[in-house]
Amino acid sequence: EPEVTQTPSHQVTQMGQEVILRCVPISNHLYFYWYRQILGQKVEFLVSFYNNEISEKSEIFDDQFSVERPDGSNFTLKIRSTKLEDSAMYFCATTTGAETQYFGPGTRLLVL
């Protein structure tokens, strides 16, 4: 069964460093999303991406964040200058356009 994959599974970085999280969507899916889950809390929407542009973003998704799909397969989330409060699990999700979104296994980001 096709699934969403994410790399790396874990990332430890120093505050102020840039990180890039990668996602490979399910092949026929057209809509891509990033969500964040701070430890012990619920999953929160960050950004949606369709047709090579951002469709919607939450207030969490500030100027430090960016997304792109540089090569038609990988969908990336970049955090330009990480802060301590960016420590969280980051999930990629994809869908064909239907309501049901399929989530990847996540990247655990720890900012020191």
Add this chain to the structure above:
Amino acid sequence: GQQLNQSPQSMFIQEGEDVSMNCTSSSIFNTWLWYKQDPGEGPVLLIALYKAGELTSNGRLTAQFGITRKDSFLNISASIPSDVGIYFCAGPAPSGSARQLTFGSGTQLTVLP
């Protein structure tokens, strides 16, 4: 923003017992989704509901889309140890075209042998 209120927050049950959890919203949802999350993993879709009143089963799991479209419940029958995890309800925001999901706060289920 929209909020989904899930209850209970946590449950401790004996193996073999049935479990029920629910999710309510102050606004109408057109779709209800139930996900399960194991520790350190991403949410896995269990059941999707698309019509008010709909009752859908997936093995030992049954979920219903409330008639008012403001609530949903999930039942697990004859629980087993691998049912342990966090169960989230979720729904796409009615406004906006990109259908980002709003998640409930989750129900942490522990199954005791």
